[in-house]
Amino acid sequence: MRKKSIIIIFAVFVLDRITKYFIVKNFYLGESVAVIENVFHITYITNTGTAFGLLQKYGNILLIFSIIAIILISILIFIKKDISRLNQIAFSFILGGAFGNLFDRIFRGEIIDFLDFRIWPIFNIADSAITVGIIVLFYHSLFSKKISE
Template sequence: MLLSVVAGIFLLDHITKVAAFFYLPDQPVELLPFFHLTYVENTGAAFGMMQNGNFLLIFVMLAIIAYIIISWRELCSCGSLVKWGAVFILAGALGNLYDRILLGFVIDFLDFRVWPVFNVADSFITVGGCMFVISLFMQRRKKREER
């Protein structure tokens, strides 16, 4: 089942990026005053860091994917938050890795105007990372209560 979720997220990310590539004009499309669809070819990492760092970013994503796969059993034994966080990070990393290898950049298109433009994969990576952090705080709290 978890593999199906990874595949579903990957497909959702890919389909939305293909749609952005083919259907978004050169100008942003305003859906709401605070939310636009803006086509961006991102050669860097999140928030515009490491522009033109594609090779390094591919290596980092491969390392993250390898870690999740190698540590899968251990991650799953840490509880649901960690398990689902790993699923979300894995799916998002695979989505962005696919773009980087095939295109040399990642397609971003979700634009809240006050935040850098991002994509579905970025969203899942962020949510997965937050789930890891929340789990960490919950484990620390539990250990304190046990003392």
């Protein structure tokens, strides 16, 4: 299962990098193109905060927090023996997303966002992977206890 974690982490990171590279090379900052008018746009923005642009003023603290989170999640995935397969997959998505945004934070000083559903803050592939991982962890923690009772 550890190999699958590496594949998931790598796939999320690479997909995040490719999409952000495409946006930077083909859009100017602030440009927005409707894919489905008033529903989904590709909008190139940057932020110094967390997922969905939260906590904008804490960039340096978030860099340190990101590194600590990556270390802790890596320990969970690769060292801890009694982690469930589903949790391992969820943490792999979170870790892949964390690496994607950490890369931006280190090399750009800001995060590239572009997925714009108009009713939600603009986000990216890394944010999506982190969110999916958290939802799976939450779901698993709620329902795995009920099943075992």
